[in-house]
Amino acid sequence: MLEIKNLSTNFNTYEGKVEAIKGVNLKIKKGEIFGLVGETGSGKSVTCYSALKLLPKSAEIIEGSVILNGEDITYVSEGRMREIRGGEVGIIFQDPLSALNPVMKVNEQIGEVLRLHREEELRSLSEIEKISLYSSKKFTLSPGVEFTIWAFCLSFFSLFTMIGQFSFGLPFLTIIFLFLIRDFLQKDNPESALDIMVLDSLSKVKLPNPKQIAESYPHELSGGMQQRVMIAMALAGNAKMLIADEPTTALDVTIQAQILQLIKDIQKENGMSVLLITHDLGVVAETCDRVAVMQSGKIVEESTVDKIFSNPDHPYTKSLLDAIPKGGKKRLITKESNMEVVS
Amino acid sequence: MSYNILEINGLRKHFPVKNSWGSEIGSVKALDGVNLKIEQGKTFGIVGESGCGKTTLMRSLLRLVEPTSGSISFNDESGFTDLLGLKSRELRKFRKSIGVVFQDPMGALNPRMLIKDIIGEPLVIHGQTKNIIDRVVELLENVGLGKEHLYRYPHEFSGGQRQRIVIARALALEPRLLILDEPTSALDVSVQAQILNLLNDLQKKYDLTYIFISHDLSVIEYMCDRLVVMYLGRVVEKADTEELFSNPQHPYTKALLSATPSFDKKKEKIMILGDVPSPISYHDKEGNELATELTEQEKLEIKSIEGKGIDYIVRSSLNEVLPLIRISDTHYARIRILND
Numbered sequence: 001m002l003e004i005k006n007l008s009t010n011f012n013t014y015e016g017k018v019e020a021i022k023g024v025n026l027k028i029k030k031g032e033i034f035g036l037v038g039e040t041g042s043g044k045s046v047t048c049y050s051a052l053k054l055l056p057k058s059a060e061i062i063e064g065s066v067i068l069n070g071e072d073i074t075y076v077s078e079g080r081m082r083e084i085r086g087g088e089v090g091i092i093f094q095d096p097l098s099a100l101n102p103v104m105k106v107n108e109q110i111g112e113v114l115r116l117h118r119e120e121e122l123r124s125l126s127e128i129e130k131i132s133l134y135s136s137k138k139f140t141l142s143p144g145v146e147f148t149i150w151a152f153c154l155s156f157f158s159l160f161t162m163i164g165q166f167s168f169g170l171p172f173l174t175i176i177f178l179f180l181i182r183d184f185l186q187k188d189n190p191e192s193a194l195d196i197m198v199l200d201s202l203s204k205v206k207l208p209n210p211k212q213i214a215e216s217y218p219h220e221l222s223g224g225m226q227q228r229v230m231i232a233m234a235l236a237g238n239a240k241m242l243i244a245d246e247p248t249t250a251l252d253v254t255i256q257a258q259i260l261q262l263i264k265d266i267q268k269e270n271g272m273s274v275l276l277i278t279h280d281l282g283v284v285a286e287t288c289d290r291v292a293v294m295q296s297g298k299i300v301e302e303s304t305v306d307k308i309f310s311n312p313d314h315p316y317t318k319s320l321l322d323a324i325p326k327g328g329k330k331r332l333i334t335k336e337s338n339m340e341v342v343s
Numbered sequence: 344m345s346y347n348i349l350e351i352n353g354l355r356k357h358f359p360v361k362n363s364w365g366s367e368i369g370s371v372k373a374l375d376g377v378n379l380k381i382e383q384g385k386t387f388g389i390v391g392e393s394g395c396g397k398t399t400l401m402r403s404l405l406r407l408v409e410p411t412s413g414s415i416s417f418n419d420e421s422g423f424t425d426l427l428g429l430k431s432r433e434l435r436k437f438r439k440s441i442g443v444v445f446q447d448p449m450g451a452l453n454p455r456m457l458i459k460d461i462i463g464e465p466l467v468i469h470g471q472t473k474n475i476i477d478r479v480v481e482l483l484e485n486v487g488l489g490k491e492h493l494y495r496y497p498h499e500f501s502g503g504q505r506q507r508i509v510i511a512r513a514l515a516l517e518p519r520l521l522i523l524d525e526p527t528s529a530l531d532v533s534v535q536a537q538i539l540n541l542l543n544d545l546q547k548k549y550d551l552t553y554i555f556i557s558h559d560l561s562v563i564e565y566m567c568d569r570l571v572v573m574y575l576g577r578v579v580e581k582a583d584t585e586e587l588f589s590n591p592q593h594p595y596t597k598a599l600l601s602a603t604p605s606f607d608k609k610k611e612k613i614m615i616l617g618d619v620p621s622p623i624s625y626h627d628k629e630g631n632e633l634a635t636e637l638t639e640q641e642k643l644e645i646k647s648i649e650g651k652g653i654d655y656i657v658r659s660s661l662n663e664v665l666p667l668i669r670i671s672d673t674h675y676a677r678i679r680i681l682n683d
Contacts, residue, residue: 039531040502206647208639222618223393252392252558254615257602258644261614265647279531282561282604323536325565331543332536332565 001273007064020046035284038294087117090234094246096226100218107214117237126193224255349381354413373399375576386553388567396576442513446525448505452497482511503534582674592676617641617658
């Protein structure tokens with residue numbers, strides 16, 4: 001599905017070059033959950049951002065290639081890359097609240113993905129169902145315009161009432177009245193194709209009351225719900241591959257268990273591949289099929305989950321496992337972390 | 344000889360919820376009748392999810408928030424102190440005996456102060472300015488740093504080193520009790536292991552008592568002698584660590600233990616379904632308890648999980664308030680008594 005061959009990325013800083021990743025090889029098969037574990041600064045995020053070309057300007061890919069579904073995407077154009085991100089590859093980031101736009105409603109954000117990546121399906125849906133494509137046939141105005149009309153009508157109505165010409169004020173009263181019962185009048189108007197698909201993608205991630213959630217802003221939702229919305233967004237473009245960068249770090253353990261279960265369920269239903277980046281070895285043990293351990297820009301060990309936790313080969317993997325506190329007050333074995341700046 | 348360094352009785356903190364006219368329409372019961380006894384020289388753990396009142400408990404121990412009712416008493420060599428009766432001047436003196444380490448070390452350190460000033464500040468405030476540099480160096484050496492770090496700024500240190508500096512500062516006034524609010528949640532496992540080792544060493548050296556707040560159960564299991572599990576402002580279970588991990592009684596504790604990711608694939612799984620209830624809505628105007636019917640989300644999640652062979656509990660069933668029942672001498676839990 002995704003194959004990373006001998007990928008190296010450098011960051012150019014004033015103090016010299018930082019070799020963030022050096023010759024990383026990864027192969028993610030179709031329909032498997034692949035874990036990428038490592039400490040802060042080990043290059044796990046840089047690996048996935050290099051693969052998707054989401055790197056800052058100071059970084060450059062020195063060598064290597066990225067192959068997605070048989071297509072070499074190392075040097076493809078930015079336009080094609082945009083189609084891939086969100087379309088073929090969905091991404092979930094660590095902190096859902098900072099990844100979601102705070103001033104856009106949930107349905108607008110998911111709608112944006114659908115418009116960009118599933119335009120054709122939207123068109124065919126609207127033709128078959130004979131409904132409008134984007135906007136539902138509901139009469140809406142921007143808040144500013146609406147306020148102006150309200151103020152205009154109210155002031156004219158009261159003006160005419162005050163000078164004793166009540167009948168002249170009546171049309172304005174009617175407009176106010178129509179505004180008030182607007183929602184009731186439009187109750188049965190058909191939804192747009194976009195709305196239908198947004199609600200569909202929200203209900204796929206098991207959110208209750210998708211209609212209500214679609215109309216709310218991210219801050220109104222709880223952390224778990226926000227992460228579910230993020231997953232819905234990542235999957236909205238019919239992604240065949242999901243990259244989850246520390247998806248549960250900001251969540252409580254109980255909510256974390258729910259989200260991991262959801263990712264597993266969706267993976268099974270759609271037969272997607274998942275690349276799970278995390279520093280929590282427990283999460284990897286519970287969800288992944290295969291796992292790679294990264295240390296200072298290199299993959300030091302790669303094997304199945306069962307093997308790595310029962311019988312790790314590399315000393316670094318062992319030291320990571322030893323550092324996890326277990327019951328009993330034995331002294332934890334530590335080692336000095338090794339970050340290096342190459343100039 | 345062991346004695347209780349801290350005793351908390353019936354501690355309540357209700358934050359009023361007001362409508363836009365300013366009249367009170369309800370309250371958030373951040374703490375609702377918490378009783379704790381913390382033994383000298385031991386590590387006491389507090390576990391719970393976000394919003395369960397862990398942090399409010401910690402803040403009310405320092406009187407950073409004023410509790411609504413209840414009592415906190417602190418015992419040490421100098422005798423017995425009623426914490427809630429202290430006047431502001433006495434309170435400032437008293438705060439010497441409790442040290443705090445917060446979660447985010449970068450947020451706890453002033454980025455524009457040198458390390459020597461950061462660690463020396465509590466000493467200056469409490470008038471212990473004699474040989475201050477020597478004292479600061481001693482504190483730094485205690486936490487595994489040295490003289491060469493005196494004239495540096497916080498940003499020059501790594502996350503683990505920053506947390507060491509925060510610990511050194513907390514120890515500057517020789518407190519009897521150290522409150523650790525998620526001290527390692529921002530750190531990697533290997534750095535976390537270093538900090539935990541350091542904390543254990545310091546505890547032995549200075550005979551300190553720790554209150555350890557965390558949501559990471561493996562850390563709690565490693566560090567604590569006794570612990571409480573909190574849910575929505577109440578203590579739902581308290582026991583010695585080994586007892587709690589081997590024989591959990593409350594459904595929430597069971598689910599929490601099973602939700603912790605582990606390497607044991609055969610471990611029995613219990614999922615908690617549903618979202619945390621909003622702290623504001625959980626008491627309506629008449630003061631009725633939270634609804635215990637299933638919510639929409641819970642129904643949906645039950646449907647999706649059924650037939651997969653996974654055990655589950657639903658959050659709405661946890662809303663009912665049950666009395667704390669004695670299971671053994673050291674083990675208490677809020678569970679329903681089964682009629683034999």
